[in-house]
Each structure stands twice: as C-alpha cells, then as structure tokens.
Amino acid sequence: MNRVECLLIIATFLLFASLAGTPAMARAESDASPEEILPDTTSAQAGAPADPASQAAVWFDPRRVNLLVIIGLFFFLVLLFIRKAVRGRSLYVRKITGLSAIEEAIGRATEMGKAVLYVPGIDDVNNIQTIYSMVILGTVAKLVARYETPLIVPVCKAFVVPLAEETVKQGYLDAGHPDAYNPDNIRYLSDEQFAFTAGVDGIMLREKPAANLFLGSFFAESLILAETGFSTGAIQIAGTANIHQLPFFVVACDYTLIGEEFFAATAYLSDEPKLVGTLKGSDWMKVFVMGALIVGAILETFGVTAFTRWLTVQ
Amino acid sequence: MRREVPLIITAIFGSFMVIEYFVPHPSVTGFGEMLQQWAIIVVAFAYVLGVANIVRINGEKISKRSKDWPYAFPLLAGLGFMLTVGVVFGVGNGTLFSDFYLYAYAPMSGTMFSLLAFFIASAAFRAFRIRTLEAGLLAVAAVIVMLGRVPVGTEIWDKLPVISDWIMNAPQMAAKRAILIGAALGAISTGLKVILGIERNYLGGD
Numbered sequence: 001m002n003r004v005e006c007l008l009i010i011a012t013f014l015l016f017a018s019l020a021g022t023p024a025m026a027r028a029e030s031d032a033s034p035e036e037i038l039p040d041t042t043s044a045q046a047g048a049p050a051d052p053a054s055q056a057a058v059w060f061d062p063r064r065v066n067l068l069v070i071i072g073l074f075f076f077l078v079l080l081f082i083r084k085a086v087r088g089r090s091l092y093v094r095k096i097t098g099l100s101a102i103e104e105a106i107g108r109a110t111e112m113g114k115a116v117l118y119v120p121g122i123d124d125v126n127n128i129q130t131i132y133s134m135v136i137l138g139t140v141a142k143l144v145a146r147y148e149t150p151l152i153v154p155v156c157k158a159f160v161v162p163l164a165e166e167t168v169k170q171g172y173l174d175a176g177h178p179d180a181y182n183p184d185n186i187r188y189l190s191d192e193q194f195a196f197t198a199g200v201d202g203i204m205l206r207e208k209p210a211a212n213l214f215l216g217s218f219f220a221e222s223l224i225l226a227e228t229g230f231s232t233g234a235i236q237i238a239g240t241a242n243i244h245q246l247p248f249f250v251v252a253c254d255y256t257l258i259g260e261e262f263f264a265a266t267a268y269l270s271d272e273p274k275l276v277g278t279l280k281g282s283d284w285m286k287v288f289v290m291g292a293l294i295v296g297a298i299l300e301t302f303g304v305t306a307f308t309r310w311l312t313v314q
Numbered sequence: 315m316r317r318e319v320p321l322i323i324t325a326i327f328g329s330f331m332v333i334e335y336f337v338p339h340p341s342v343t344g345f346g347e348m349l350q351q352w353a354i355i356v357v358a359f360a361y362v363l364g365v366a367n368i369v370r371i372n373g374e375k376i377s378k379r380s381k382d383w384p385y386a387f388p389l390l391a392g393l394g395f396m397l398t399v400g401v402v403f404g405v406g407n408g409t410l411f412s413d414f415y416l417y418a419y420a421p422m423s424g425t426m427f428s429l430l431a432f433f434i435a436s437a438a439f440r441a442f443r444i445r446t447l448e449a450g451l452l453a454v455a456a457v458i459v460m461l462g463r464v465p466v467g468t469e470i471w472d473k474l475p476v477i478s479d480w481i482m483n484a485p486q487m488a489a490k491r492a493i494l495i496g497a498a499l500g501a502i503s504t505g506l507k508v509i510l511g512i513e514r515n516y517l518g519g520d
Contacts, residue, residue, distance in 0.1 A: 058339055059337055059339050061338045071502070074502060074503070082512070090389070099496060128501045128504050128505055128508075129501070130512045131504070131508060135513050135515040153441060156359075156361055158367075159356075159357050170515070184370075184374065187367070188363075191364075193423070194422075195426075196427035202385070206381075221472060223434060224426065224429055224433055227433040227436060227437055241497035245494070245499065248437065251437040252433075256447075258493060259494070259496045260493075260496035260497055260499065262500065264500070267514065282503045283499060286495070287496055314439065
C-alpha cells in the first residue's frame with residue numbers, strides 16, 4: 001500500500017467516522033425537516049443559549065448530502081485514474097498551447113539576456129489559485145535556472161513571500177544551479193492592490209523583462225498589468241480561474257490559460273503519472289456534469305423537478 | 315521529516331475543513347472557527363517577514379547605489395513614516411494615520427485604478443480588429459451588446475436591447491458557466507492533490 005492510499009484511507013476514515021455510527025443521522029434524515037435538525041446558529045451567534053441536547057445530536061447536515069455524494073464520486077474518479085496512471089496506463093492529455101509557450105517564453109528571455117517576470121496573483125495563500133501558482137512557480141524556476149536567466153517574483157501578500165522564496169530556491173537547487181538563486185528577486189511590494197500594481201508596472205517599465213507570466217488570482221489590476229507588459233514588448237502568458245478577468249488577459253496577452261487549463265499546468269509540464277491521473281479524473285467528472293445537465297434539462301422539460309431540486313445546494 | 319510533518323498536518327487539517335462543511339455540530343464548527351483564527355494570527359506574523367524583505371532589498375539598493383536606487387528611498391521613508399505615525403498616534407478613524415491613508419494613499423490608488431479606462435480602450439481597439447471569422451463574430455456581438463446597453467441603441471432599433479440581453483443571457487452565460495464548472499473542478503482536484511500530498515512543490519526544499 002503506497003503513501004497516497006494510506007493518506008486516502010485516513011482522510012476517508014476521518015470523513016466517514018464523523019458521519020457514520022450516529023443514530024441521530026438516521027433520525028435526522030427520516031423524521032425531521034432540515035430546518036428542525038440544524039441548530040439555530042443565529043441565536044447561538046447572538047449569545048442566546050442553545051439547546052445542548054439537540055446540538056449534540058446533529059452530526060450531519062442532510063441538506064448537503066447531494067454535495068457529499070458528488071464530492072465522493074469526484075474523489076473516487078481522481079483516485080481511480082491516479083491508480084491507473086501509476087500502474088503505467090498511458091493517459092492522453094491534449095496540447096495546451098499556453099503551457100507549451102512557457103518554455104518558449106523563457107527561451108526567448110534567455111536569448112535576449114533579460115529577466116522573466118512571474119506574478120503569482122494578488123490573493124493570499126488561502127486561495128487555491130495562489131497555492132497552485134506556487135506549484136507552477138517551482139516548475140518555472142527549474143526551467144529558468146537551467147538557462148541561468150533571472151527570475152523576478154513580485155509578491156502582493158506578505159505570507160506568500162516565504163513560500164515564493166522556498167519554491168524558487170528549491171527550483172534552482174533541483175536544476176543544479178543553487179548559486180544562481182538571487183533572494184533579492186523575490187520582492188514583497190505591498191498588500192494594497194493598486195500599490196502592488198504600480199510596483200509591478202514600475203518593474204516592467206524599468207527592468208523590461210522579456211517574458212511576463214501572470215499566473216494566479218487577479219482582479220481589477222489584470223488589464224493594467226497586461227497592457228503595461230504589452231507596451232514593453234514582452235511575451236505574455238496569463239492564467240487565472242477568475243473568469244471576469246479572463247477577457248482582459250485574452251485581449252492583452254499572447255497566451256491565456258482559461259480556467260481549468262491553469263490547474264492542469266504541473267500535470268502537463270511534468271507528465272508525472274499521479275498528476276495526469278488527477279487531470280483525467282477531473283475530465284470524467286466534467287462528463288458526469290454534462291450528463292447531469294442534459295438529464296436535468298430533459299426532466300425539467302417534462303415537468304419532473306425532483307432531480308434539479310436534489311442537486312440544488314443549500 | 316521536514317516534508318512529512320507539514321504533509322501530515324495539511325492532510326489532517328485539510329480533511330477537517332472538508333468535514334466541517336458537512337458537520338454542523340458545535341464542537342466541529344467551533345474548532346473550525348478556532349483554526350481560522352489561528353490562520354489570521356499566523357498571517358499577521360508574516361507581515362514582519364514582508365517588511366524585512368522590503369527593508370533588505372531596498373536598503374541594499376541604496377547602500378550599493380544600484381540602478382534606480384533613488385526610487386528605494388521614498389519607499390523606505392514612506393514605510394518608516396506610516397509605521398511611526400501608526401504606532402505613536404494609533405490607527406483608528408480620525409487619526410493622523412487614517413488621514414494620510416485617506417488623503418494620500420487613496421487618491422494615488424484611485425489614480426492607478428482610473429488608468430483602467432484608458433487600457434480598456436487600447437485593449438478593445440486591438441481585440442475588435444477583424445482578421446478572422448471568430449474576431450468578426452466577436453466584434454459584431456460586442457457592437458450589438460454595447461449599443462443595446464445605451465439609449466441611442468434603442469433609438470437606432472428597438473430590438474437591439476432584446477438581442478443584447480439574449481447574447482448576455484444565452485451564449486455568453488453558457489460559455490461563462492462552462493469555464494466556471496471546469497475551473498471549480500480544477501480547484502477541487504488541486505485541493506485534493508494538496509491534501510493527499512501529491513502536489514508538494516509549494517512546501518519548498520527538504
């Protein structure tokens with residue numbers, strides 16, 4: 001049994017240990033409505049004494065059973081495909097131009113003798129996009145270190161600074177060029193959105209990096225950054241799951257990773273079987289979602305609303 | 315062990331936060347809220363690292379008279395000034411710190427934000443150049459939507475707002491939701507990878 005399976009079993013055990021074996025759960029699902037089962041959190045928040053007996057009985061919110069089933073199915077698909085990939089089964093991943101272009105952009109910066117700018121978004125580490133941006137940064141740092149090209153990483157949130165430092169340092173170490181790592185290139189600028197934007201614009205205009213990578217969670221500053229980068233003539237690759245910013249990146253950048261493509265980066269660049277397995281699991285979940293949409297549309301057309309009501313998240 | 319311990323902590327607390335969503339029991343939600351308070355405290359300590367980073371990089375720039383070193387001076391002076399004003403006079407409403415924030419920083423921030431209007435114009439100019447069939451469709455849809463949202467559009471043709479609404483509510487919304495579903499699944503699978511320790515680059519070195 002490998003480490004992943006051990007962790008999976010622990011995680012699953014923790015999940016179901018809190019749900020199973022509680023007589024109240026069966027009672028909750030059969031006898032009472034969700035409103036009756038759930039504790040009155042508003043009164044509890046207001047400092048009103050809650051009924052300890054009724055609270056002690058609630059170990060599962062039956063209104064969320066739909067999400068539990070769907071998440072369970074998703075986890076199962078992901079782990080199934082990880083297992084298949086680890087056992088050596090070849091899994092096809094379509095060509096993602098934006099990801100292929102990362103190496104091309106770094107190569108161009110190397111030829112021009114200029115730096116690569118990597119902006120990991122403006123959100124904190126509690127956003128999964130920031131964490132994933134750090135993962136991609138590790139891969140980019142390895143590529144950059146191989147070519148001995150400077151990598152500038154402006155950071156908007158203080159908590160991201162040690163993460164970025166460690167990630168880039170490890171990338172240089174993995175590439176066999178630890179001496180090329182320059183800690184001064186991991187630059188904390190400001191927690192304030194537009195102060196950070198002004199700082200990054202200043203770096204782009206003064207140091208003129210040849211490649212700008214905007215990968216992470218971006219908001220209103222996305223177009224200001226991308227247009228400034230465009231004016232410097234840099235090759236630009238952007239990726240975010242914040243869909244309202246995607247049109248700006250599509251217009252102003254050479255390549256854009258749209259939504260899920262952003263989360264496919266490490267699997268695509270590393271070809272690591274476990275990572276590719278998670279990608280295939282997500283793809284099959286999308287097939288399931290599409291099927292559910294079609295079934296739901298047909299049922300709604302014929303006036304059967306039970307399926308869509310069951311899927312509604314409360 | 316430098317990697318295994320953080321991985322185990324991530325697995326346990328990551329799983330707990332998933333469980334918390336489904337378990338409304340006060341002991342579980344209470345512990346979840348406490349964890350989030352811990353996170354806020356830990357993040358507060360990170361500001362010390364952030365300030366140290368700024369002082370180190372810009373201090374060296376000034377001492378070595380590196381390229382563009384004069385820009386580092388007002389940055390450090392501003393940091394030191396606001397820090398001193400905040401510590402000495404407090405940071406509540408009506409304090410000197412608040413005044414400097416409202417009357418110095420806020421207008422500068424607003425100026426940066428207002429640049430967006432000009433950048434939207436220049437980006438739109440490039441986006442709407444009709445070079446391919448797709449670009450042509452985009453330009454036509456954009457013109458209809460823009461005209462449909464202003465009074466002059468109704469004056470030109472009273473059906474323009476209807477077509478504009480249909481574009482926004484049917485094809486635009488369908489595409490947006492498709493991207494959103496894909497992104498959400500990607501985020502969930504990334505969360506799973508982090509909890510299971512499959513993605514571990516973010517932890518740095520051994």
